[in-house]
Amino acid sequence: MRYEAADRARRVTVTQDGPVLVEGPVEVVLDDGSIATSDRFLVALCTCRRSRRYPWCDTSHRQRVRSQPDAE
Ligand code: FES
Numbered sequence: 001m002r003y004e005a006a007d008r009a010r011r012v013t014v015t016q017d018g019p020v021l022v023e024g025p026v027e028v029v030l031d032d033g034s035i036a037t038s039d040r041f042l043v044a045l046c047t048c049r050r051s052r053r054y055p056w057c058d059t060s061h062r063q064r065v066r067s068q069p070d071a072e
Pocket of ligand 1: 017018019020045046047048049050051056057058059060061062
């Protein structure tokens with residue numbers, strides 16, 4: 001694993017009930033040992049494990065509210 005010196009600390013932002021936002025680029029080591037990489041300026045890491053693009057957030061953490069048909 002390679003670490004590089006940074007001019008300043010990398011910012012990581014925790015959001016309530018949502019992803020962790022990390023300044024990119026990033027390498028994410030998954031629990032099976034594989035590595036996911038992203039060169040984006042800001043990366044959203046899924047914390048709910050519902051993302052179909054895990055480890056990246058795909059907004060699946062948001063609650064979906066179905067509209068109820070009118071009761072008769
Ligand atoms: S945190 Fe957004 S999909 Fe999991």
